[in-house]
Amino acid sequence: MRCSTPGPDEVRILTLWEPWASLISLGLKKFETRSWGTKYRCRLAVHAAQRKPSAPDISIWVQALKLGNHPLYCQQPAIDLLRCQSYGAIAALSQIVNCLEMWDSTVYGPPMPPRRRGIDISTVPALEKLVGDWREGRFAWQLENTVHLPKPIPYKGGQGLRRLQNEAVLSAISAQVEEAIGC
Numbered sequence: 001m002r003c004s005t006p007g008p009d010e011v012r013i014l015t016l017w018e019p020w021a022s023l024i025s026l027g028l029k030k031f032e033t034r035s036w037g038t039k040y041r042c043r044l045a046v047h048a049a050q051r052k053p054s055a056p057d058i059s060i061w062v063q064a065l066k067l068g069n070h071p072l073y074c075q076q077p078a079i080d081l082l083r084c085q086s087y088g089a090i091a092a093l094s095q096i097v098n099c100l101e102m103w104d105s106t107v108y109g110p111p112m113p114p115r116r117r118g119i120d121i122s123t124v125p126a127l128e129k130l131v132g133d134w135r136e137g138r139f140a141w142q143l144e145n146t147v148h149l150p151k152p153i154p155y156k157g158g159q160g161l162r163r164l165q166n167e168a169v170l171s172a173i174s175a176q177v178e179e180a181i182g183c
Helices: 020-025 055-067 078-083 126-131 167-181
Strands: 011-016 031-034 043-048 089-103 118-120 139-154
Touching: 011 020, 020 043, 020 055, 020 089, 020 139, 043 139, 055 126, 089 167, 139 167
Parallel strands: 011 043, 089 118
Antiparallel strands: 031 139, 043 089, 089 139
């Protein structure tokens, strides 16, 4: 699925399993890794799925908090914090600023062919490698300007990158973002 270039005010929504939605919301995950690329370059509502995390997912959550030196790692047990997340809700608003094809210079050697825009897997920080699927030929959606929503907004999830058209939800997101950045 490849999306057409949206208008500047359009918001798309992506549902992610935990802990990945929370890792983006907390600013620890700067790339969403996918098997498909996107031309979409604008706002992205990060939605936490209803699915509860497995034991290996919880282990990744704890390791990511530690590796990212996040203050939550030192508070109550990190496992308890993940169990308390708001599942089935929009947790953050971010922005997709780039979509980079993954390549591995340790296999193919530098540089990447000029006609392709990519990211060298060998240069990806350990934290990103922990929280993403970094394999040759996949895509890394670069996320910036992520704003954590202190009051996650309940919303029904779904597959793929979808348009968010619910005006009440869009207004609730805008209000929390404005409050968070002090507008």
